[in-house]
Amino acid sequence: MEQLRDKAVTVGVQLNNRPDFPSAMEELRSLADACELEVVGELTQKAERVNPSLYMGSGKIKELQEVMAESNATVAIFNDELSPSQIRNLEAKLDCRVIDRTILILDIFGSRAKTREAKLQVEVARLQYMLPRLIGLRESLGRQGGGGGSGLSNKGSGETKLELDRRRIEDRIAALQADLEKLVSRRQIQRKQRSKNEVPVVCLVGYTNAGKSSLMNALIQKYTPGSGKEVLAKDMLFATLETSVRSIQLPDRKTFLLADTVGFISQLPHHLIKAFRSTLEEVTEADLLLHVVDCSDPEEGKRIEVTNETLHELGAGEIPSLYVYNKADLKTDQLYPRVEDNILYLSAHRSSGIEELVQLISERIFTDYKEYEILIPYDQGRLVSYFNENAHIHSMSHEEDGTRLILTCRETDYDKHREHFTILNEGVY
Template identity: 40%
Template sequence: MEEKKDRVILIGASLGDKSLNDTDEASMKELAELVKTAEGEVVGEIIQNIKSIDPSTFIGSGKVEEIKEFIDANDITMAVFDSELSGSITRNLENALGVTVIDRSRLILDIFAMRAKSKEGKCQVELAQLKYLLPRLSGIGQSLSRLGGGIGTRGPGETKLESDRRHIQKKIEHLSDELSEIEKHRSNIRKKRTEDSIPVVALVGYTNVGKSSLLNLLSDSQDAYVENKLFATLDPLMRKITLEDKTEFIICDTVGFIRKLPHHLVEAFKSTLEEIKYANLIIHLADASNEELDKAMTVVNQIISDLNENNKPVLTVFNKCDIKEPPLYYQNMNTVNISVKEKKNISGLLDKIKEIIFSSKKKLKIILPFSQGGLLGLLYKTSTILYEESKEDGFHMEIVCDDEIYNKVRMYEVE
């Protein structure tokens, strides 16, 4: 039997400050997409202009009464707020409206709970949910007691969210320990990649810009999950890309970003997002056709800035250029325009990636004497072998290597 969809009213409150955290038509449209992704049905929406936040109901008692009338007349089962709510405001609103009330952060966490597939992803989501709910235990009412599931009830169930704070704190500590162990494993894999001298390219961007589609196209596979919904990808994917000239790099797809992304969620996913910090190149993939491109760019650039402690190069790639070209003020030496759908300028993108990640490497031809077997093994381990043939006078090779290896083999270089 198909689960009945929640009938949802969207509620936004605008302070009129034009900030990324304020509510406007674009953020409400995005909120509607989030509800759709969470398998709810949007029945109506209201944006209330306010001078300040009402400490009891956020939007004021008069507007609450108006919304209550709409809810009763339209068989609404849930109200979703675009702003983050405290536990006490949530309780007051649920009592006044008679329906479940959740905020944007809770909705995003709910979608992440739907999308998490790996053990790490599930741990990260549950940790973020518990950290979100812990300070709200005394305030959140109906949304915890609902039976039968629905939006806002996925992830840790009611038995795990009883009002025993010590129990929840213990669970948080346990999940944190689990994630630490997973991060150790991830760190070992990262170390192995470094030893193998394979460059890593991290793919980041706003949610639903085509990152997984680009990953599939570059790796010539259909492994990455692709769907026209927000946060279709949660768990990171890595693929080795081998080009025609035998140069190799690893591309890593990461979780998409969004306006008002809960801070505790970014914190919980830090181990996954660490790949950005250790990448040789960060590709910021943007949707050129997005009407809110400037705001999306600002959100992602801010998160990249926070995570890119090592100042790794960032290449901005505009996807969906078959629909619309990006504004001229974004176009410079570090931007590439593509269309994944039309496979437009993918070779240009690959050329730019190679130019950046191999800029500090040297390409040379050598004749390595047979007596240098140890050095040959080192080349296999650390360098890209473009050509190799055993002849009478030694191993004829064309390689791409870093400065350290170059200094070891430069005496064998030939024209």
């Protein structure tokens, strides 16, 4: 039997400087749906500013009461992050569960988290959100204690966290952050090792559900078919919470690491950015960012803006980027694959444009590769094996004095071994 879902009404205030308000409200409904809440109504108000006491005017609050009664809604979802006093006052007026956009996103992250690190990060963010709101959240969290039909289960964060005093929550946050630090140091060691191996890192970034994981899978299936290294890719918000790193080896022996990261969203809670900063360090140390955009999204311009703002906040705003306009197959007027300046139009779903993408990536990250013609003496046969493994051999012939190779390799590899072979030509192509 289908599980009954709690009914909810979404609520938002459109300030004069928010032209993207309709899009934000639509996104709020998507977030509610991801939390297994059934949106049965919406109430909005245009205003110069948010009401500091009740979020919106008292007349609108009365109207909200009527809308909720008519639709049998038990949850009011507010589009902005509410202050402790707003939560307290709204609960008293509405006599229902009052939640905001931040709680919705935290709950989605909580339900999607699979690794220990992601679970720790979500719990830290949730506790940091709760800390100043202990009084205001008391009633709202208490209503969650029964487990209910669905939506915002919080896995015990209602009754148990309700009983924690401020000191115990602060101690819990400190303990969680200490655990996270151990995981962070482990990943930093891994990154240093990769840096030592001089393997370039390419990072997928972009708005949630733009198709980053699908693009990663298309690259894996193209260059390492049958490896089973694909990542979870679903048509839903925040399918990816953990940073996944995969090695992509190209036919010409060049290799790069591809990292898939958590998607961004407008008004992403600062608690989450702070908690996930360690995971997102992969972005700040990348050699190239692939900014994936859903080109079938009518709000694509706003999505790009939000992603760029988040990248700047993370300190990754200056890293070279390539814009990848995905889902071109969903637009009837879109020709693809197509390259325009720093933009590539492709379809990860149809694996169309993958070769063009790799060509653009290669042009940007393999700048230290050059072509050479060399003669390796027969007593240095190990170097032939080495270059076979680590370079792209264009031609090989056996001469009287040794093995002649025309190859493309990294300058560092060339310089490291040049005393053991004769240089015949540089930049042969």
